Amino acid sequence: MSKFSTLLDELIQAKNINVNNLSAYCRVDRSTMYKLISGKRNPGSLEIVHRIAEYLHLSPSEVREMTEAYDITRLGDETYYSRKDVLEFILNVQEIQSSSGTAFPSKYNFSYSEATEPVVSLSGRISILAALQNMILKESSAPGGELRILAQPEHLEALGLIPLLSVSHSRLSVKHVICINNVSFPNRYHHNYNLQCLKKILPFYGTRCSYQPAYYYDSIASHFNSFNFMPCVCLTSQAAVIFDSKVNTGFFFQRPDLLQPFRSQFREIWNSSAPLMKSFKLSPDLPLPRVPAAAASDPGTYILGFGPCISSCLPDDIFDKYLNKLLTDPSLLKEHLAALSRNKGHCYFSRKSLLHFLKTGLLYETPQKLYYPLEADDRMRLLKKFRLSSSCRDIRMFSGAFENFPPNFHLVISPGTGYLMFVNRKRQYFYLILEEQNLLRAFYDFASSLEESGLIFSSEETNKFLYEITENEGGLF
Numbered sequence: 001m002s003k004f005s006t007l008l009d010e011l012i013q014a015k016n017i018n019v020n021n022l023s024a025y026c027r028v029d030r031s032t033m034y035k036l037i038s039g040k041r042n043p044g045s046l047e048i049v050h051r052i053a054e055y056l057h058l059s060p061s062e063v064r065e066m067t068e069a070y071d072i073t074r075l076g077d078e079t080y081y082s083r084k085d086v087l088e089f090i091l092n093v094q095e096i097q098s099s100s101g102t103a104f105p106s107k108y109n110f111s112y113s114e115a116t117e118p119v120v121s122l123s124g125r126i127s128i129l130a131a132l133q134n135m136i137l138k139e140s141s142a143p144g145g146e147l148r149i150l151a152q153p154e155h156l157e158a159l160g161l162i163p164l165l166s167v168s169h170s171r172l173s174v175k176h177v178i179c180i181n182n183v184s185f186p187n188r189y190h191h192n193y194n195l196q197c198l199k200k201i202l203p204f205y206g207t208r209c210s211y212q213p214a215y216y217y218d219s220i221a222s223h224f225n226s227f228n229f230m231p232c233v234c235l236t237s238q239a240a241v242i243f244d245s246k247v248n249t250g251f252f253f254q255r256p257d258l259l260q261p262f263r264s265q266f267r268e269i270w271n272s273s274a275p276l277m278k279s280f281k282l283s284p285d286l287p288l289p290r291v292p293a294a295a296a297s298d299p300g301t302y303i304l305g306f307g308p309c310i311s312s313c314l315p316d317d318i319f320d321k322y323l324n325k326l327l328t329d330p331s332l333l334k335e336h337l338a339a340l341s342r343n344k345g346h347c348y349f350s351r352k353s354l355l356h357f358l359k360t361g362l363l364y365e366t367p368q369k370l371y372y373p374l375e376a377d378d379r380m381r382l383l384k385k386f387r388l389s390s391s392c393r394d395i396r397m398f399s400g401a402f403e404n405f406p407p408n409f410h411l412v413i414s415p416g417t418g419y420l421m422f423v424n425r426k427r428q429y430f431y432l433i434l435e436e437q438n439l440l441r442a443f444y445d446f447a448s449s450l451e452e453s454g455l456i457f458s459s460e461e462t463n464k465f466l467y468e469i470t471e472n473e474g475g476l477f
Contacts, residue, residue, distance in 0.1 A: 173212075364407060
């Protein structure tokens with residue numbers, strides 16, 4: 001039996017429902033209803049599910065449970081929970097990005113001068129934190145400081161590394177190797193493990209460090225269920241801390257002859273791993289990166305952002321009129337916009353951003369340092385041109401839960417490549433180019449399912465709204 005049929009059978013039995021009467025109310029024949037109850041057939045539409053819920057007089061929570069059971073049965077566990085994880089990731093991306101974990105207390109009772117033994121035993125989380133704090137702070141004071149980490153993201157959660165790296169006075173080079181699940185099926189908690197890794201490492205990009213994550217494939221179950229001895233390693237140029245996955249027991253050492261084998265082993269593992277993501281921030285000399293532009297020009301691309309990517313419709317005269325004259329090389333920006341204008345894929349955006357553009361002349365998807373706000377006439381002219389571009393690409397507004405799409409997030413995804421763009425509190429733009437195929441597949445599947453998930457308006461509804469605000473000269477605002 002399927003998840004839906006099991007739940008339906010339990011409800012029918014608990015409420016003593018007559019199946020013949022239920023079939024008549026739902027407008028399906030009795031044999032079909034019995035097949036739904038036995039799991040030999042799945043409901044043909046959500047409408048049938050709602051009719052069943054109405055007849056059974058289900059509470060709102062029971063309706064949600066039945067709808068979820070229907071979706072799991074229709075999509076399968078893997079797809080359902082993966083899409084759910086991506087949805088939660090996007091809607092909570094601001095909170096995830098700003099998460100800093102456990103803050104370090106001002107002092108710990110541990111210092112290098114006290115560590116005179118070749119190996120110092122560390123007992124308890126506070127002892128491990130003390131050794132790590134002192135080790136990293138000392139490395140931060142040295143030029144060209146480096147930190148090498150071999151540990152799963154969930155093992156690092158309790159360590160509070162992110163606040164420490166955020167206040168560091170130097171730009172540490174951080175290389176982090178993690179194990180990625182070699183199957184995309186959700187874990188025992190019904191979560192896409194690889195996406196959970198992305199959530200946990202994302203705050204590292206808000207620190208002062210130069211963060212470089214790499215991955216290798218293996219069975220994640222080995223990290224949870226096997227007797228791995230001290231699987232977590234943190235190395236600097238001068239010291240090392242190794243500890244167990246529960247952050248209860250560890251060892252600190254700084255003698256060069258003991259440190260060298262760990263550094264050699266990490267180098268070998270790093271060279272055998274692949275980049276999980278590539279990241280870079282915007283700079284005045286590189287207005288917009290070329291890789292995202294290449295991804296956006298793929299006809300199978302989905303562009304999801306708070307702003308509607310109106311800048312892809314900029315004519316040359318408006319570009320020249322509002323371009324920030326301080327830019328040293330505007331040709332790179334023109335190249336990027338030209339790639340976006342060639343996109344024949346899907347562009348999904350928030351209705352709120354259109355109204356914001358009409359009011360301010362500011363484009364959410366474009367860094368404000370690159371241009372001056374558009375004047376009212378040019379705003380309307382550009383918006384009309386954007387509306388007409390719907391004849392050659394799929395333009396939709398977000399609906400449902402996605403009407404609260406975060407303003408600081410942008411996703412461009414195609415079958416073969418993709419990137420995430422974030423804007424931090426300092427209005428700095430940075431890009432994470434996805435390299436790992438399971439993550440790419442999860443984001444692409446989610447983006448291509450927005451219509452069936454009820455998270456976008458139809459083309460007709462979107463065009464109607466665009467027509468009304470352009471023909472009424474922004475009157476709806």
